[in-house]
Amino acid sequence: MTETRGARVVVIGGGFGGLETVSHLKHQPVHILLLDRKNHHTFQPLLYQVATAGLSPAEIAAPLRSIVSKQKNTEVLLTEVNGFDLARKVVKTADTEIEYDYLVVAAGARHSYFGNDQWEPLAPGLKTVEDALEIRRRVLLAFEDAERQAALHGHHSDINFVIVGGGPTGVELAGTISEVARTALARDFRTIDPKHTRVILVEAGPRVLAAFSEDLSASAERQLNKLGVEVRTKTMVTQVLPHEVHMGEVVLPSSVTLWAAGVAASPLGRALSQNVDRAGRVPVQPDLTIPDHPEVFVIGDLATIKNPDGKPIPGVAPAAMQMGRFVAKTISNDLEHRARTNFVYNDKGNLATIGRNAAVAQFPKFKLTGYPAWLAWLFIHILFLIGFRNRLVVMIEWAWSYLTYQRSARLITDEVGRLREQLRSPDSHLPEPPAVEVVEKRRA
Amino acid sequence: MTETRGARVVVIGGGFGGLETVSHLKHQPVHILLLDRKNHHTFQPLLYQVATAGLSPAEIAAPLRSIVSKQKNTEVLLTEVNGFDLARKVVKTADTEIEYDYLVVAAGARHSYFGNDQWEPLAPGLKTVEDALEIRRRVLLAFEDAERQAALHGHHSDINFVIVGGGPTGVELAGTISEVARTALARDFRTIDPKHTRVILVEAGPRVLAAFSEDLSASAERQLNKLGVEVRTKTMVTQVLPHEVHMGEVVLPSSVTLWAAGVAASPLGRALSQNVDRAGRVPVQPDLTIPDHPEVFVIGDLATIKNPDGKPIPGVAPAAMQMGRFVAKTISNDLEHRARTNFVYNDKGNLATIGRNAAVAQFPKFKLTGYPAWLAWLFIHILFLIGFRNRLVVMIEWAWSYLTYQRSARLITDEVGRLREQLRSPDSHLPEPPAVEVVEKRRA
Numbered sequence: 042m043t044e045t046r047g048a049r050v051v052v053i054g055g056g057f058g059g060l061e062t063v064s065h066l067k068h069q070p071v072h073i074l075l076l077d078r079k080n081h082h083t084f085q086p087l088l089y090q091v092a093t094a095g096l097s098p099a100e101i102a103a104p105l106r107s108i109v110s111k112q113k114n115t116e117v118l119l120t121e122v123n124g125f126d127l128a129r130k131v132v133k134t135a136d137t138e139i140e141y142d143y144l145v146v147a148a149g150a151r152h153s154y155f156g157n158d159q160w161e162p163l164a165p166g167l168k169t170v171e172d173a174l175e176i177r178r179r180v181l182l183a184f185e186d187a188e189r190q191a192a193l194h195g196h197h198s199d200i201n202f203v204i205v206g207g208g209p210t211g212v213e214l215a216g217t218i219s220e221v222a223r224t225a226l227a228r229d230f231r232t233i234d235p236k237h238t239r240v241i242l243v244e245a246g247p248r249v250l251a252a253f254s255e256d257l258s259a260s261a262e263r264q265l266n267k268l269g270v271e272v273r274t275k276t277m278v279t280q281v282l283p284h285e286v287h288m289g290e291v292v293l294p295s296s297v298t299l300w301a302a303g304v305a306a307s308p309l310g311r312a313l314s315q316n317v318d319r320a321g322r323v324p325v326q327p328d329l330t331i332p333d334h335p336e337v338f339v340i341g342d343l344a345t346i347k348n349p350d351g352k353p354i355p356g357v358a359p360a361a362m363q364m365g366r367f368v369a370k371t372i373s374n375d376l377e378h379r380a381r382t383n384f385v386y387n388d389k390g391n392l393a394t395i396g397r398n399a400a401v402a403q404f405p406k407f408k409l410t411g412y413p414a415w416l417a418w419l420f421i422h423i424l425f426l427i428g429f430r431n432r433l434v435v436m437i438e439w440a441w442s443y444l445t446y447q448r449s450a451r452l453i454t455d456e457v458g459r460l461r462e463q464l465r466s467p468d469s470h471l472p473e474p475p476a477v478e479v480v481e482k483r484r485a
Numbered sequence: 486m487t488e489t490r491g492a493r494v495v496v497i498g499g500g501f502g503g504l505e506t507v508s509h510l511k512h513q514p515v516h517i518l519l520l521d522r523k524n525h526h527t528f529q530p531l532l533y534q535v536a537t538a539g540l541s542p543a544e545i546a547a548p549l550r551s552i553v554s555k556q557k558n559t560e561v562l563l564t565e566v567n568g569f570d571l572a573r574k575v576v577k578t579a580d581t582e583i584e585y586d587y588l589v590v591a592a593g594a595r596h597s598y599f600g601n602d603q604w605e606p607l608a609p610g611l612k613t614v615e616d617a618l619e620i621r622r623r624v625l626l627a628f629e630d631a632e633r634q635a636a637l638h639g640h641h642s643d644i645n646f647v648i649v650g651g652g653p654t655g656v657e658l659a660g661t662i663s664e665v666a667r668t669a670l671a672r673d674f675r676t677i678d679p680k681h682t683r684v685i686l687v688e689a690g691p692r693v694l695a696a697f698s699e700d701l702s703a704s705a706e707r708q709l710n711k712l713g714v715e716v717r718t719k720t721m722v723t724q725v726l727p728h729e730v731h732m733g734e735v736v737l738p739s740s741v742t743l744w745a746a747g748v749a750a751s752p753l754g755r756a757l758s759q760n761v762d763r764a765g766r767v768p769v770q771p772d773l774t775i776p777d778h779p780e781v782f783v784i785g786d787l788a789t790i791k792n793p794d795g796k797p798i799p800g801v802a803p804a805a806m807q808m809g810r811f812v813a814k815t816i817s818n819d820l821e822h823r824a825r826t827n828f829v830y831n832d833k834g835n836l837a838t839i840g841r842n843a844a845v846a847q848f849p850k851f852k853l854t855g856y857p858a859w860l861a862w863l864f865i866h867i868l869f870l871i872g873f874r875n876r877l878v879v880m881i882e883w884a885w886s887y888l889t890y891q892r893s894a895r896l897i898t899d900e901v902g903r904l905r906e907q908l909r910s911p912d913s914h915l916p917e918p919p920a921v922e923v924v925e926k927r928r929a
Contacts, residue, residue, distance in 0.1 A: 074636075080629060080897045097541040099894035106673040107891065116636055116676070119629040119897075137637050171898055185524060185563040192518075192560055193581050229550040232560070430885055430893060434878065441874055447551065449874060450543035453524045453563075454615055 047072060050372065051132055051141035053122055053309070055082045055105045057358045058147035058341035060427075061365025063115055069373055073115040074139065076132070080104055080119050083170055086358060086422055087435075089210065091173035093217040094181065094225075094448040098170045100434050103427045122148070124312045127334055143336050145368055146309060146323075150342035150356065153303030153320065160281040164298040167210055174454065176299060180218060181453050183296040184230050191232035200238045203286045203295040205278050207244025208251070209393040211301030212261060215242040216396035219269040224397075224446040241271045241293060243286070245302075248274055250393055250401065252355060257401040260410040264399040278302075304356065306343045313337070318345050327383035328371060329364055335381075338371075340364035346384070354386040358425075363387060394418045397443070491516060494816065495576055495583060497566055497753070498591035499526045499549045501802045502785035504871075505809025506589050507559055513817055517559040518583065520576070524548055524563050527614055530802060530866055531879075533654065535617035537661045538625065538669075538892040542614045544878050547871045566592070568756045571778055587780050589812055590753060590767075594786040594800065597747030597764065604725040608742040611654055618898065620743060624662060625897050627740040628674050635676035644682045647730045647739040649722050651688025652695070653837040655745030656705060659686040660840030663713040668841075668890040685715045685737060687730070689746075692718055694837055694845065696799060701845040704854040708843040722746075748800065750787045757781070762789050771827035772815060773808055779825075782815075784808035790828070798830040802869075807831060838862045841887070 048071045052059045055077040063075055081102040090096040109115045124133045131138040152166030165175050183200050190197035200222075204215045219240040227235045242249065242265065248258040249265070249272060262272050273288075280287035286295045306321035314323045314331055322345035325331060329338045329346070341361035347353050354360050367384045374381055390404035392414070400414035409417055419439070426432045438449055492515045496503045499521040507519055525546040534540040553559045568577045575582040596610030609619050627644050634641035644666070648659045663684040671679045686693065686709065692702040693709070693716060706716050717732075724731035730739045750765035757775055758767045766789035769775060773782045773790070785805035791797050798804050811828045818825055834848035836858070844858035853861055863883070870876045882893055 080625065080895070097543045098898065099541045099896055102896055104673065104895040107895070110672060118633055118636055119626075120633060139637075170896065174898070181524065182563075189562055189564060192562055193583075228554060229548065430891070434881065434893075437878065437881070447874070449878075451524070451548040451551070452542055452546055452614065454542065454618070 048142040048372075048376070049074070049140060050143040050145065051076065051139060052145040052147065053077075053132070054147035054149055054307075054341070055079070055108075055117075056085075056147055056149050056341060056361065058149075058361035058365040059145065060105075060108065061362045062145050062147065062338075062340070062368045063109060063365075064112065065366050065369030066372060067112050067114070069114070069369075069376060071114060071143075071372070071376075073112075074141075075105060075109065075115060075117045076120055076122055076134075076139075077105060077117070078119070078121045079169075080106070080117075081170075082108060082427060084426055084431075085168070087426070088167050088170070088173045089213045089217060091170065091450070092167055092176035092180070092214065093221055094177050094451040095217070095221075095442055096435060096438055097450045098174065100431055100438065101426070102170055103431065108427060122309060124309075127313075127337060130336070141336075143338070143372055145338045145340065145365075146313060146343060147339075147341045147361070147365065148307035148309045148343050150304045150306045150320070150322075152300055153305035154300065155303055157281070160300070163281050163283060164205060164286075164300040166300040167214065176214075176297075177450070178453050179297045181226075181451060184222075184226055184233060185453070186296075187233050187237075188230045197233060197237065199294065200233070200296045201294050202238075202240045202297050202299070203293055204240070204242050204299045204301055205281075205286070206301035206303075207242055207246065207249035207272070207274065208301060211242055211244070211299075212249055212265065213394050213396075214299055214301060215240050215270045216265055216268050216394075216399060219265075220396040221448060223269055225442075225448045225451075228446070229451070239271065240269060241273060243276050243278060243288065244272070244274045245277045246274065252391060253393065253401055253403050254408070257403055257408060257410065261393065261395060261401050264395045264401075264411065268396045268399060304342065310339070310343050313339060320345075328381050329368060329384050338368045340368060348386050349383075357391070359389060360386050392418045392421065492586040492816075492820070493518070493584060494587040494589065495520065495585035496589045496591065497521075497576070498593055498751075498785070499523070499552075499561075500529075500591055500593050500785060500805065502591035502593075502805035502809040503589065504549075504552065505806045506591065506782075506784070506812045507553060507809075508556065509810050509813030510816060511556050511558070513558070513813075513820060515558060515587075515816070515820075517556075518585075519549060519553065519559060519561045520564055520566055520578075520583075521549060521561070522563070522565045523613075524550070524561075525614070526552060526871060528870055528875075529612070531870070532611050532614070532617045533657045533661060535614065535894070536611055536620040536624070536658065537665055538621050538895045539661070539665075539886055540879060540882055541894045542618065544875055544882065545870070546614055547875060552871060566753060568753075571757075571781060574780070585780075587782070587816055589782045589784065589809075590757060590787060591783075591785045591805070591809070592751035592753045592787050594748045594750045594764070594766075596744055597749035598744065599747055601725070604744070607725050607727060608649060608730075608744040610744040611658065620658075620741075621894070622897050623741045625670075625895060628666075628670055628677060629897070630740075631677050631681075632674045641677060641681065643738065644677070644740045645738050646682075646684045646741050646743070647737055648684070648686050648743045648745060649725075649730070650745035650747075651686055651690065651693035651716070651718065652745060655686055655688070655743075656693055656709065657838050657840075658743055658745060659684050659714045660709055660712050660838075660843060663709075664840040665892060667713055669886075669892045669895075672890070673895070683715065684713060685717060687720050687722060687732065688716070688718045689721045690718065696835060697837065697845060697847050698852070701847055701852060701854065705837065705839060705845050708839045708845075708855065712840045712843060748786065754783070754787050757783060764789075772825050773812060773828050782812045784812060792830050793827075801835070803833060804830050836862045836865065 050073045084101040087101040105117045120134045154160045187197035222238045286293045310317045310323045323339045325344045342356040392402045394400040398412045400418045402409040402414040494517045496519045528545040531545040549561045564578045598604045631641035666682045730737045754761045754767045767783045769788045786800040836846045838844040842856045844862045846853040846858040
């Protein structure tokens, strides 16, 4: 067993799992180094609110430094991890190696295009603040384009939003976009005819929200329809083109296509294990470590493990947080020379929001749908938001938009011009050099 | 005189001048078309708060559509104007021509690098929300870099912020960055030594805030020094390089260089007049029109005109707003066949903020400095913020950060990866094709 007095704990990833590990080691005699590519924790359950112009990034993201600012045994470093040397117990970054006694890898997941990565620019997913801002930009620009057509030519072509994937993210995006299109934006864009706005949710499986019971899936589909969303289950997307989504023979015109289908674990998984699963997740042992390395933990969306009852543990925030707490507990056990235990996921229930007054909630003892489920969702998500200020401001924003049907963050920011400048700029502050080369092109 | 019943008024630019024109024509029997490249009005006096992580973009920017949503005679179009055919009375955009009976050009200004445009990526200015986010990113990354050095190697090189230009923007940026570096960020970044953070304000002229009286300039300089800013007047910047600013023989190392010096009017000015001044501003007649075109008004930072007393009218928000109201009044006079009058700028006073409790205020009858000036500034800027929600949220944010020394929006969003994707993306929604080409480069 590692000598653990003043042990050096390196945590990779400031998501739900990583932060829980860190905070539950607060009173232990360890040195914690929290590494992340971003300087902020993103409260992913509310990202769709940023994507639909309801909230601003700063209201759902908190700087990692301020989160741990009171925890003296923890340091935050903004850096990208490239790999590991498990034998020498070091983490490799672009410019240095970082030693550890304990390694906790909580690097999370991105979305997967099932081998069709060329679809990504055409159908962005929703994992980061940048994703959310890009989706917001595309959604708002779709309406601006239609308004310009209508104003200049007296009519506009249909506005179709195609959301691929009927999981929680796809459902909340479809429901909210449809609701916003018929309320806030409908008022903003006077000459646009809401009848010409379609929101289509495409799901390959037999039902939306497959993680929920069948009756809740059915309820979710009804609630989606009420919000004006067309749900197409048992439908596989075969091709994504600019403004077109192919499903076998069927071709849907699409103003904006969004991707909420597959999940792909961080590439760091492959640096840790030869036998990752199809989603790139690392199979971990009952104590969440990898074989032969009791000092290396993998948690959250990057790990795959079954509960004692044989059920796979879902890639949800509560599971990641429970894993984080378990790892902190296990390291503490080591420190106090107590035996390790096995991780058991305690499923406290599952919530999915659909839109205004619309949601489903599945608890061990009971279920909720519609308004009560939505209230439960609202309450729990404000409760778990990190930072009192965020809770306060988000409550105000939500009360405001609930009463006025206004969305507070309907801004389109043109990042392209900005990027052009950045790529040209020799500014060494740029995040590690992107694998692109910029060539001035003389305009004909 | 133009036939004005149901006259078509085209307003270019949703800044202070354009919006005042629009809102004061609310009850006139005209059709108003408001054209802007952006979908939002930016409250420029508070942009520096976004650049210094105190506020979020949505808190100081309001969608143009929601601002005019209650004004039935007004339409907003998101489009870029390329030029005019004054003889045929049409505005030219990329995809169409737009006819007008009255044209109000309020396209504003960008910053000028005095012929050294290659400095722009090295020393961004502060005119748009995108500018502010880029400055925020660079300022925060400078501290992150130092923290990483300190954590991995035990020491970090100096953090130098060089701000070029001692006008209101340069002064508020310098003062706020210095204040934030010594309070909010100093706490976030434990291992950074604030003694190694320098903020240098460089001004070519003999004093900062030249628009104010000499004693107020002197007071501003003292207040800047109190906040830890080094002020260098009578100093001309001769060269800007990555992390270096040259002033003749003197070379300052610079982690982040910001540009708050010259102003260059929108290129649309040259499309309106042969004899624009050195800043590209259009000389206008006493009724703010251009010669031989009583139906074409130019206002705000794009216009240059002297007051009857011979004083040039400054490029400030109050002047632009008064011009906007005057144009609305003039068009109304035409409608009611009343004679036109001449514009007179009524200088109600001048305020500049420097930092926490630090500002200067010059009113016709009295002057303020320090805390009272700062309170006056605070009050007036919350008062003039567009949208009740913004006023409420900004008040909360300010109270919060005043009491806690926290900055609520300390987010670094990595736009490069996002932009790389966008440049690849065939998404037709993208703003005009950027003059760059992205080539995948195989890493050696």
